[in-house]
Amino acid sequence: MSNIQLCYNIERQDFSKAGEASSNIKKALRQLGINSGTIRRVAVATYEAEMNIIIHSEGGIIGVTVDVDKIRIDAKDTGPGIEDIDMAMKEGYSTATPEIRELGFGAGMGLPNMKRYADEFKIESSVGNPTIITIVIYL
Template sequence: MDEAIVLQYKVSPDDFTRAGEASSDVKSKLKQMGVSPDAIRKVAIAMYEGEINMVIHARGGHITVSITPEQITMELADVGPGIPDVDLAMKAGYSTAPDAVRSLGFGAGMGLPNMKKYTDDMRINTKLGVGTTITMVVNL
């Protein structure tokens, strides 16, 4: 693999039945490519958490995954409300998910903490009223 393989996904807002399809597809493709199980697990967890956050909070968005021999980069971009307090949002257990979402088993406040835990680098670029872009890297 000389150049990056780029995969793109659209995440639909409020569609919990399809949430996780992008991360599942990436997991499958990484397995076919022979990427280590540990790296696949990290990518799948981090990307799934981000995907769910986009469904719950952000009116959907787009995910771009770039795979090189050195790393897997996931960029999750949405046009949601933005994150008012990133430090607070990074605290385990903090959630702004509505009760209807919690009743489905989501919104426990572990999304962003797990995204950080399972990646080697994570950057959050957020602007209130405009949206959020989260870039995550898993080194191979």
């Protein structure tokens, strides 16, 4: 069986489409008959990645690859990158503006939750460069 790939473009600051990609991913996984616990984990990871790209980046893409034994999520944006990854991974750390916090974001829980729900988690980033997140969830 060949694997199945989904890919979504995420535009910066486009709150009208917030959660759209992760919700489409959820639907596609349901149609593939993936179990609901796994779908929930993928949904959390893709939603947090999607919101981070909308809020913190210049825009990017989220790819999902469904394999026989695992689901892989690739989130990649075009910058501006993260200065201190260890800090960004801490629960409660956020650079979100007051305006963003008013929309209900900026608790500083997105990255820690992505890691918590993942079997494998990798983040690469530095100032002036893309942020690239790779998550694997075993089936």
